[in-house]
Amino acid sequence: MHCVSISLWGLVATWVVFGVSGGAVETSWSQMxxxxGLVVLWLSTMFAYGHRLQDDVEGLV
Structure with a gap:
């Protein structure tokens, strides 16, 4: 999750710099x-969901 948030903050920071400079800064970002980052975010969501399910099952027993 931290990798995704760092990537998103970097993207936001790039947009801010680009907007302030009037478009004089060239930016590039990797689609890969x-x-x-999206795959890692999805996996972390799945693991969190699995953890919640396990807690629910343990609470029933």
Whole structure:
């Protein structure tokens, strides 16, 4: 989750710099990095859901 948040903050910071400079800064970002970040975010969501299910089952027993 931290990798995704760092990537998103970097993207936001790039947009801010680009907007303040009037478009004088060239930016580039990796589509593969964005895809990898989304996959990591999805996996962390799945693990969190599995953890909640396990807690629910343990609470029933």
């Amino acid at each position: 990095g964005l895809l990898l």
